[in-house]
Amino acid sequence: MTLLEIENLSLTIGATPILKDVDLTIAPGEVVGLVGESGSGKSMTALTIMQLLPHLARAEGRVAFDGIDILAATEDQMCALRGDDIGMVFQEPMTALNPVKTIGEQVAEGIRWHTKASRAEAEDRARKILDRVGLPETKFPLSRYPHELSGGQRQRVVIAIACALKPKLLIADEPTTALDVVLQAQILDLLRDLVRENRMGLLLISHDLAVVTEMADRLTILRRGEVTEAGDTARTLSEQLHPYTRELALASMHVPARPKIHQAGSAKPLLEVEGVSRDYPGRRTSLFRRAPPVRAVDNVSLAIEPAQSVALVGRSGCGKSTLARMILALDRPTAGAIRFRGETVTGKAEAELKPARRDMQVVFQDPYGSFDPRQKVEKLVAEPLHLLEKQPTRTERRDMVAHALQEVGLGPRDMDKYPHEFSGGQRQRLSIARAIITRPKLVVADEPVSALDVSIRAQILDLFAELNQKLGIAYLFITHDLTVARAMGDEVLVMHEGRIVERGKASEVLDHPQSEAAKALVSAAPDLHRAIARRMQEQG
Amino acid sequence: MTAYLLKRLIIAALTLVLASMVVFAVMEILPGDPARLMLGLNASADQVEVLRNQMGLNAPLVLRYLHWAGGLLSLDFGRSYTYSVPVIDLVRERVAVSLPLALIALALSTIIAIPVGVFSASRQGRAGDTLTMGAAQLGVAVPNFWFALMLIYLFAVWLRLVPAGGFLGWSAGIWPALKSLILPAVALALPQAAILARVARSALIEVLNEDYIRTARAKGLPYRTVLWRHALRNAMIPVLTILGLQFAFLLAGTIIIENVFYLPGLGRLVFQAITQRDLIVVEGVVMLLVAAVILINLLVDFSYAIVDPRLRGRQ
Numbered sequence: 021m022t023l024l025e026i027e028n029l030s031l032t033i034g035a036t037p038i039l040k041d042v043d044l045t046i047a048p049g050e051v052v053g054l055v056g057e058s059g060s061g062k063s064m065t066a067l068t069i070m071q072l073l074p075h076l077a078r079a080e081g082r083v084a085f086d087g088i089d090i091l092a093a094t095e096d097q098m099c100a101l102r103g104d105d106i107g108m109v110f111q112e113p114m115t116a117l118n119p120v121k122t123i124g125e126q127v128a129e130g131i132r133w134h135t136k137a138s139r140a141e142a143e144d145r146a147r148k149i150l151d152r153v154g155l156p157e158t159k160f161p162l163s164r165y166p167h168e169l170s171g172g173q174r175q176r177v178v179i180a181i182a183c184a185l186k187p188k189l190l191i192a193d194e195p196t197t198a199l200d201v202v203l204q205a206q207i208l209d210l211l212r213d214l215v216r217e218n219r220m221g222l223l224l225i226s227h228d229l230a231v232v233t234e235m236a237d238r239l240t241i242l243r244r245g246e247v248t249e250a251g252d253t254a255r256t257l258s259e260q261l262h263p264y265t266r267e268l269a270l271a272s273m274h275v276p277a278r279p280k281i282h283q284a285g286s287a288k289p290l291l292e293v294e295g296v297s298r299d300y301p302g303r304r305t306s307l308f309r310r311a312p313p314v315r316a317v318d319n320v321s322l323a324i325e326p327a328q329s330v331a332l333v334g335r336s337g338c339g340k341s342t343l344a345r346m347i348l349a350l351d352r353p354t355a356g357a358i359r360f361r362g363e364t365v366t367g368k369a370e371a372e373l374k375p376a377r378r379d380m381q382v383v384f385q386d387p388y389g390s391f392d393p394r395q396k397v398e399k400l401v402a403e404p405l406h407l408l409e410k411q412p413t414r415t416e417r418r419d420m421v422a423h424a425l426q427e428v429g430l431g432p433r434d435m436d437k438y439p440h441e442f443s444g445g446q447r448q449r450l451s452i453a454r455a456i457i458t459r460p461k462l463v464v465a466d467e468p469v470s471a472l473d474v475s476i477r478a479q480i481l482d483l484f485a486e487l488n489q490k491l492g493i494a495y496l497f498i499t500h501d502l503t504v505a506r507a508m509g510d511e512v513l514v515m516h517e518g519r520i521v522e523r524g525k526a527s528e529v530l531d532h533p534q535s536e537a538a539k540a541l542v543s544a545a546p547d548l549h550r551a552i553a554r555r556m557q558e559q560g
Numbered sequence: 561m562t563a564y565l566l567k568r569l570i571i572a573a574l575t576l577v578l579a580s581m582v583v584f585a586v587m588e589i590l591p592g593d594p595a596r597l598m599l600g601l602n603a604s605a606d607q608v609e610v611l612r613n614q615m616g617l618n619a620p621l622v623l624r625y626l627h628w629a630g631g632l633l634s635l636d637f638g639r640s641y642t643y644s645v646p647v648i649d650l651v652r653e654r655v656a657v658s659l660p661l662a663l664i665a666l667a668l669s670t671i672i673a674i675p676v677g678v679f680s681a682s683r684q685g686r687a688g689d690t691l692t693m694g695a696a697q698l699g700v701a702v703p704n705f706w707f708a709l710m711l712i713y714l715f716a717v718w719l720r721l722v723p724a725g726g727f728l729g730w731s732a733g734i735w736p737a738l739k740s741l742i743l744p745a746v747a748l749a750l751p752q753a754a755i756l757a758r759v760a761r762s763a764l765i766e767v768l769n770e771d772y773i774r775t776a777r778a779k780g781l782p783y784r785t786v787l788w789r790h791a792l793r794n795a796m797i798p799v800l801t802i803l804g805l806q807f808a809f810l811l812a813g814t815i816i817i818e819n820v821f822y823l824p825g826l827g828r829l830v831f832q833a834i835t836q837r838d839l840i841v842v843e844g845v846v847m848l849l850v851a852a853v854i855l856i857n858l859l860v861d862f863s864y865a866i867v868d869p870r871l872r873g874r875q
Contacts, residue, residue: 055714070778072774072777072778076781095782095783096782099780099781099782100780101780102777102778102779102780103778103779103780103781104780107778108778110771110774110775110778112771115770115771115772116771116772116774116775117772117775117870118775118776118790118794119772119794119869120794120867120868121790122795122867122869126775129776129779129781129789130779130780130781133779133780133781134780134784165869165870167869167870178775181775181779182778302565534732
């Protein structure tokens with residue numbers, strides 16, 4: 021008996037086709053993975069099941085849940101289903117909860133609405149489910165507000181809301197994409213347990229093949245709104261019959277070619293960080309008192325040589341980004357010194373930093389947020405040119421921008437476009453073009469590929485590798501993704517609670533981690549090979 | 561929480577002090593000698609000098625400021641140059657008209673604006689939205705005195721429900737007094753409500769696109785419930801901000817409206833005082849209005865903390 025049956029589902033929004041002839045079934049207690057790149061229609065499939073589609077969306081075909089025809093159901097019928105028999109968990113835990121309501125109110129609200137329970141009864145049940153998802157009363161009373169919780173804790177609250185009434189079907193749309201690997205493993209474990217306890221069906225939507233392989237019994241691969249392949253997870257991925265499946269699997273394990281291997285100790289360091297610490301003032305606990313300062317970065321030392329690529333890995337909140345900001349002289353260390361090309365940068369005035377800034381550029385995570393939408397590419401990419409001693413003329417500037425665009429695989433004609441005319445991957449190319457236009461010696465890249473699809477991400481990693489080989493740019497890659505660290509790092513530094521707890525050659529650290537923190541990261545990181553092997557073993 | 565409130569309180573007090581300095585300085589710069597004004601054109605220079613000494617006008621600037629500001633603290637605004645009575649006596653009965661008028665108008669504009677904003681936002685882009693926002697656009701554009709005239713014509717002249725103007729005083733009973741305040745309050749409130757409704761609409765539309773609205777919908781709550789329970793409170797911050805800022809315009813608006821409706825309020829008092837160069841009355845009334853605006857904005861700051869737990873800090 022199937023719980024959810026989708027047959028020939030087609031969806032259009034206005035005149036744009038979104039889904040075409042999608043078939044999908046889920047049985048009680050079954051985990052089905054829905055995999056695809058951004059824009060492939062994964063989330064729209066989920067929102068069709070929930071009937072929370074945007075205006076102007078028209079769905080055709082058949083969607084049956086537990087004998088109910090979803091596409092023909094009235095809004096009242098859907099309200100009765102949502103949050104009761106069908107729960108949903110979303111991608112972004114930081115914004116998924118109402119900031120002005122307590123977590124207790126938000127969990128109890130759905131319970132009260134569906135069961136007509138009294139406030140006290142509903143709060144009692146809310147308490148139980150919060151305990152169940154790992155938020156015990158002593159530390160997480162119902163009166164907590166979302167802003168007092170971390171991302172992982174908030175995602176637990178969202179799961180509690182979705183699972184409060186023991187739904188028959190849970191839809192999880194990229195539930196762990198915004199979390200670090202250790203939190204991801206915890207949340208996936210929780211979802212797995214909830215499936216087992218309640219014989220709940222789980223539709224797990226993800227762009228990450230490794231995550232889906234670890235979790236799902238069966239998987240469906242979507243591309244441009246159409247199902248390209250569907251079937252048993254282990255078989256689909258081990259046989260890789262469909263070329264697109266193979267493409268996805270290869271891209272997610274892609275290691276860019278870097279024939280010139282960096283020889284450690286071959287040159288004087290380009291960047292030296294010596295005993296750097298950064299304290300932030302503690303929270304104000306009362307009118308006159310503050311908590312002791314928080315040490316975000318604690319006595320960190322590191323060195324990067326010219327053309328060396330160093331990966332800095334660690335969980336979210338470990339101090340990676342604070343360290344990067346200090347290296348870029350965007351923040352001042354509380355103690356310690358940072359030297360770039362042999363010159364101390366700490367404590368220098370902005371005007372004196374100009375030459376250093378020219379040789380040290382940055383690429384951020386979010387290719388959408390790091391461009392002013394009202395400016396043309398020419399101006400955006402040319403931004404760092406103001407750091408040059410001699411300001412280029414307008415034609416010189418256009419030449420330099422055209423050259424930089426060419427180096428990142430874009431054409432000179434793209435100069436006169438606006439950022440919104442580019443896809444996510446192209447925008448990340450733009451931010452790389454902006455970073456290399458001054459011919460820097462060092463590029464700090466803060467999670468540069470974690471917002472990108474696997475195939476785009478493989479291309480961007482290739483681009484980083486190529487620029488490193490061709491132009492000899494040194495990198496500091498900040499990432500929580502160990503596959504990126506393995507692909508790009510000559511050396512890996514593992515950071516934990518503000519300290520560097522382990523360092524060494526990438527393969528050594530990642531294959532034989534010594535410290536607790538590194539072991540936790542490595543064992544939590546999803547790995548496609550390992551996951552397929554485990555699945556095959558389980559199924560014999 | 562207390563730290564936040566205390567900080568707001570200190571800022572409000574400092575603003576008040578700064579405002580008093582500005583008001584005092586402006587009055588100093590304005591041409592015209594109060595002593596000469598009181599004695600008339602035919603007074604001799606000696607007579608004026610004697611009066612100047614009596615009034616303390618020859619004391620150093622700082623001393624005169626401190627004397628004036630110290631008086632304000634004990635509600636002593638000095639004596640009117642024109643009527644030779646304490647300013648506070650002139651002000652007291654006028655406040656009893658203007659304050660209720662402003663508060664009723666403020667309440668009315670909120671009561672009208674928020675449901676209209678919610679209605680419009682929930683029908684974004686549809687006929688209901690276009691129609692209400694068109695009306696709001698008209699409300700913003702049309703001056704309040706024109707509204708006032710139309711209201712008088714409709715409700716006082718034609719339907720004869722309320723008096724066309726004048727105020728009998730609170731001693732004549734609460735109902736008759738309210739009846740003569742209701743039309744001016746509506747005339748004041750309508751343009752304000754139009755602005756506020758537009759702000760409420762755009763704030764709500766922004767909030768309705770937030771992820772947590774989708775979470776609330778996924779719980780099974782009907783759209784209407786989500787709108788009122790989840791969206792509105794989050795949209796209140798910009799609405800409150802505009803409400804606080806509008807209060808100053810509301811007070812300025814009373815000057816015109818009180819003249820249209822012939823109400824003996826602060827607006828008319830200050831209007832007369834300006835035409836008669838009775839600067840000390842102007843100073844006093846302006847300080848009162850400044851204090852009222854600062855107070856309302858302090859209340860707005862406090863209500864931010866009620867609406868948004870993130871401003872309260874950890875309990």
